[in-house]
Amino acid sequence: MIRPRSPASARSKEVGTLRATVVVGGGHALAATAATAGCYWLLANVRRFGQGNVSTLLLQASGIVALLWAYAGLVLGLVISIRQPNRRGGRPRRMGWRPAVVTWHRQLNVAVIGLTLLHALTYGIGVPGGSLLVALVPWTAHVDGLGYTLGVLSLYLAVLLGPSYYLRRYVGRRVWLVAHQIAAVSYAVGLWHALFLGSDLRLEGLGRTLVWITQIPLLALIVLRLRRPLRLSDQLSMRRRAGRFEEPRHVALRIAVAVGLSVTGLIVLVMALVALAKGQHGTL
Ligand code: HEM
Numbered sequence: 001m002i003r004p005r006s007p008a009s010a011r012s013k014e015v016g017t018l019r020a021t022v023v024v025g026g027g028h029a030l031a032a033t034a035a036t037a038g039c040y041w042l043l044a045n046v047r048r049f050g051q052g053n054v055s056t057l058l059l060q061a062s063g064i065v066a067l068l069w070a071y072a073g074l075v076l077g078l079v080i081s082i083r084q085p086n087r088r089g090g091r092p093r094r095m096g097w098r099p100a101v102v103t104w105h106r107q108l109n110v111a112v113i114g115l116t117l118l119h120a121l122t123y124g125i126g127v128p129g130g131s132l133l134v135a136l137v138p139w140t141a142h143v144d145g146l147g148y149t150l151g152v153l154s155l156y157l158a159v160l161l162g163p164s165y166y167l168r169r170y171v172g173r174r175v176w177l178v179a180h181q182i183a184a185v186s187y188a189v190g191l192w193h194a195l196f197l198g199s200d201l202r203l204e205g206l207g208r209t210l211v212w213i214t215q216i217p218l219l220a221l222i223v224l225r226l227r228r229p230l231r232l233s234d235q236l237s238m239r240r241r242a243g244r245f246e247e248p249r250h251v252a253l254r255i256a257v258a259v260g261l262s263v264t265g266l267i268v269l270v271m272a273l274v275a276l277a278k279g280q281h282g283t284l
Pocket of ligand 1: 060062065066070123136151193197
């Protein structure tokens with residue numbers, strides 16, 4: 001017989017979970033700070049062109065680490081929503097590692113917002129010629145307007161559709177889940193912005209090469225997520241669903257998955273091809 005848990009033990013479990021989240025979150029914040037400092041050092045000492053002042057280097061380092069973290073968050077998000085191949089004998093494989101990876105996915109997304117805010121504020125307050133208006137309001141830059149607007153949109157999409165996880169008890173789990181399917185677009189738009197405005201990723205060299213190489217596994221995961229979703233109700237093929245899951249809530253989620261992942265996949269593919277193109281020195 002399963003005994004109901006007493007309110008005291010439920011409370012102590014909640015406090016334990018909160019404590020673990022704070023400890024892991026603190027560790028993660030330290031890791032993101034160390035990565036930004038490391039990237040700053042590399043840009044200041046190893047890069048092949050222009051040294052830049054402190055704020056320009058911080059702008060670039062925080063942008064690069066934000067994009068890396070967003071990439072890692074998206075990769076983990078896709079991995080936890082893909083159905084694993086069955087074991088021999090056709091038995092489904094256990095995914096005991098899933099809860100830990102879900103936690104990492106969430107924490108990476110929260111860190112992306114911190115890093116992007118640092119990046120945007122460095123531009124708005126620290127960089128000569130930068131402005132808070134351009135850093136926070138789309139279509140306010142007179143030069144390279146699209147590049148800045150893409151950055152601002154990426155930030156807002158990440159804020160609205162990522163950590164809203166923590167508000168799902170207010171907005172409703174289902175509404176959150178549908179909205180979250182569009183969150184991947186935030187990474188794609190951030191990548192577009194980086195290739196449009198960045199120095200290290202836009203100009204031909206190691207940065208640009210890494211950009212197109214790293215998009216290949218991401219595109220493969222997007223295709224797998226569309227073809228082998230963990231939840232059978234997300235399966236786009238009616239034949240594989242055997243005609244089930246036709247209620248409006250399932251249809252809404254499938255539409256969100258299809259739109260979110262195809263828009264992301266398309267932008268990522270175009271950006272990978274742009275980064276791969278030879279002879280595109282300094283242009284998108
Ligand atoms: C919120 C508004 C944003 C503003 C105002 C902004 C501003 C800028 C600027 C001015 C640059 C050019 C730096 C240079 O001189 O190389 C840049 C580059 C970059 N940004 Fe942003 N950005 C924003 C959002 C984002 C977001 C959301 C991401 C990614 C998640 C991102 C990632 C990058 C990357 C990777 C670079 C390239 C750095 C390099 O190549 O050295 N930015 N951003």
